[in-house]
Every structure is written in structure tokens, then in C-alpha cells.
Amino acid sequence: MILDNAPIEHIYTNGKKSHELYVKYIEPAVGREATCLPSTSPANAQWTLDRLIDAWSVIKEV
Helix, strand or coil, rough: CCHCCCCCCCCCEHHHHHHHHHHHHHHHHEEEEEEEECCCCCCCCCCCCCHHHHHHHHHCCC
């Protein structure tokens, strides 16, 4: 499995639906939690670009 051999330190999901699917199907198989970040989809109009940048900047901290 790639997670056993690659230096992946953390997993992030892009939006609530992808996080739901990760938790349901992937997390039980790999045993790693993921952090849900806000969707970058244009349909997610409630998030301005500045807010998205701020929220996604947590990736730099890991």
C-alpha cells in the first residue's frame, strides 16, 4: 500500500462530501484520519478566496 511506503504525513479532503466518503470507505481500510478542508469548488460561494487560502494554509504547518 502506498501509505506504507511513501512519506505521507497527513491526509486532507477537499470538502465535506469527499470527507464523508473517505471516513466511510477509506479510513477503515488504512486506519488514518483525514482533515476536512473547505471545498475549492466554485459552487462553494460562501468562501472567498482569502478565506480558502487561510483555511488551506494549515497544510504548510504540517
